[in-house]
Amino acid sequence: MMKLTNYGHACWHVEVGGKKLLFDPFITANELAAHIDINQIECDYILITHGHEDHISDVEAIAQRTNAKLISNFEIINWFAAKGIENGHPMNIGGKWKFDFGTVTYFTAQHSSVMPDGASGGNPGSFLVQTEDGNFYHAGDTALMMDMKLIPMLMPLKFALLPIGDNFTMGVDEAIIASDFIECNNIIAMHYDTFGYIVVNQQIAKAKFEAVNKQLTFIEIGESVNI
Numbered sequence: 001m002m003k004l005t006n007y008g009h010a011c012w013h014v015e016v017g018g019k020k021l022l023f024d025p026f027i028t029a030n031e032l033a034a035h036i037d038i039n040q041i042e043c044d045y046i047l048i049t050h051g052h053e054d055h056i057s058d059v060e061a062i063a064q065r066t067n068a069k070l071i072s073n074f075e076i077i078n079w080f081a082a083k084g085i086e087n088g089h090p091m092n093i094g095g096k097w098k099f100d101f102g103t104v105t106y107f108t109a110q111h112s113s114v115m116p117d118g119a120s121g122g123n124p125g126s127f128l129v130q131t132e133d134g135n136f137y138h139a140g141d142t143a144l145m146m147d148m149k150l151i152p153m154l155m156p157l158k159f160a161l162l163p164i165g166d167n168f169t170m171g172v173d174e175a176i177i178a179s180d181f182i183e184c185n186n187i188i189a190m191h192y193d194t195f196g197y198i199v200v201n202q203q204i205a206k207a208k209f210e211a212v213n214k215q216l217t218f219i220e221i222g223e224s225v226n227i
Contacts, residue, residue, distance in 0.1 A: 049140030051121025075122030134158030163191030165198025
């Protein structure tokens with residue numbers, strides 16, 4: 001069993017294999033997550049999909065306090081190392097590494113990536129995480145892409161975190177197609193409502209998934225579920 005907590009936007013906390021994983025921490029600058037105190041978040045690893053500020057703004061503060069190991073692409077790990085955050089594991093698209101909680105594959109994403117100071121963020125990515133308690137996919141910020149059809153060839157998925165907000169990423173209709181590509185009907189929504197551009201109607205979104213016998217779950221910010 002995994003414990004999954006939503007901290008807003010694309011930021012998720014996953015407890016698995018006795019370890020705590022934090023994905024794409026953007027909390028203090030997110031008005032919807034104003035009730036979350038980042039000083040109360042514990043983590044062993046921080047996984048970063050790409051360099052945009054709405055995915056990394058709290059990395060430095062949380063990493064300095066917890067000494068969590070960063071996992072991301074080569075460019076992002078080096079960028080944080082130059083800022084004094086040297087506990088990092090660099091990866092690149094298609095590569096995988098076995099950690100003490102499971103195996104992580106840094107998978108592709110169809111998006112863009114740049115660091116807040118204009119430095120290269122390398123190629124944007126996503127994460128496939130294999131654990132003894134099941135496998136999951138954090139898609140990062142991505143368009144619908146044919147590469148997703150490779151995922152079932154690599155591993156079965158227990159659940160997937162997919163962006164549904166449209167405009168900057170795929171929207172609800174594309175996420176339904178993506179769930180077909182990855183052969184996973186247990187989808188958890190992310191990357192919606194944070195900005196005016198990505199506000200969604202949750203009831204309509206859920207109904208669209210239900211119409212094709214799929215489940216779209218919305219988890220309130222600060223709430224946790226066991227999967």
